[in-house]
Amino acid sequence: EVQLVESGGGLVQAGGSLRLSCATSTFPNDYFIGWFRQAPGKEREGVSCLFSSNSTDHDSTYYADSVKGRFTISSDSAKNTVWLQMNNLKPEDTAVYYCAAGFDICLEDYISVWGQGAQVTDSS
Numbered sequence: 294e295v296q297l298v299e300s301g302g303g304l305v306q307a308g309g310s311l312r313l314s315c316a317t318s319t320f321p322n323d324y325f326i327g328w329f330r331q332a333p334g335k336e337r338e339g340v341s342c343l344f345s346s347n348s349t350d351h352d353s354t355y356y357a358d359s360v361k362g363r364f365t366i367s368s369d370s371a372k373n374t375v376w377l378q379m380n381n382l383k384p385e386d387t388a389v390y391y392c393a394a395g396f397d398i399c400l401e402d403y404i405s406v407w408g409q410g411a412q413v414t415d416s417s
Contacts, residue, residue, distance in 0.1 A: 294318075294406070295317060295318055295319055295320075295321065295324070295394040295405070295406045296317070296318040296406070297315055297316070297317055297318075297326075297392045297393070297394060297406055297407070297408035298315070298316045298408065298409070299313065299314065299315050299316075299390070299391070299392045299408040299409060299410065299411045300313070300314045300316075300411065301313040301314045301411060302390065302411030302412045302413050303412075303413065303414070304414050304415075304416040305382050305413065305414070305415065305416060306382075306415070306416050306417050307382060307383055307384055307415055307417045308381055308382065309382050310378070310379060310380045310381075310382065311379045311382065311413060312376055312377065312378050312379065313328065313376065313377040313379070313390055313392070313411055313413075314374055314375075314376050315328075315374065315375045315376070315377075315392035315408060316373065316374050317372065317373060317374065317375060317394070320345060320368075320372035320373075321345070322345055323345055323396060323397075324344075324345050324394055324395065324396060325342040325343060325344045325345065325355075325394070325395060325396070325397075325399060326342070326343050326368070326372070326375045326392065326393070326394050327339060327340070327341055327342030327343065327355070327366070327392075327393050327394075327395070327399050328340045328341050328342075328366065328377045328390055328391065328392060328393070329390070329391045329393050329401060329404070330386075330388035330389065330390045330391065330413075331388055331389050331391070332385070332387060332388040333387075333388075335388075337391070337401055338357065338401075339355070339357060339399045339400055339401065340356070340357050340360055340364065340377070340390070341354065341355060341356045341357065341360065341364055341366040341377060341399075342354065342355040342366070342399035343366045343367070343368055343375055345372075354366055355399040359385075360379075360386075363379065363380050363381045363382075364377060364378065364379050364380070365377070365378040365380075366378075375392065377390070379413070382413075382415065383415070384415040384417065386413060386415065387413060387414050387415045388413060389410045389411065389412050389413075390410065390411050390412075390413055391407055391408050391409075391410045391411075392407075392408035392411075393406065393407050393408065394406040
């Protein structure tokens with residue numbers, strides 16, 4: 294079973310950068326590892342997902358429109374760690390960020406494992 298451990302949340306001013314890390318126990322074929330977030334008073338939403346290279350039905354990465362061009366998802370070659378580099382942060386990026394693993398589609402309904410969550414807060 295996939296286990297996920299997150300790190301890297303914190304306070305950051307608007308326009309600043311922050312990197313979240315997700316240590317994974319394994320990255321099975323056809324899985325994706327991704328980041329979801331939940332802002333106060335809002336539903337949890339998918340931010341970005343990285344698909345296993347053996348998954349041929351989808352693009353290798355997914356980004357929500359709200360973060361395209363600002364956030365980058367990546368992993369080490371062994372896929373033991375997945376990062377979310379967040380640049381040019383905006384106040385609306387304030388949320389609890391969850392690392393997640395699932396199958397097929399980067400949506401909450403397809404998640405099978407959740408990380409513990411990491412708070413990212415605009416300090417402006």
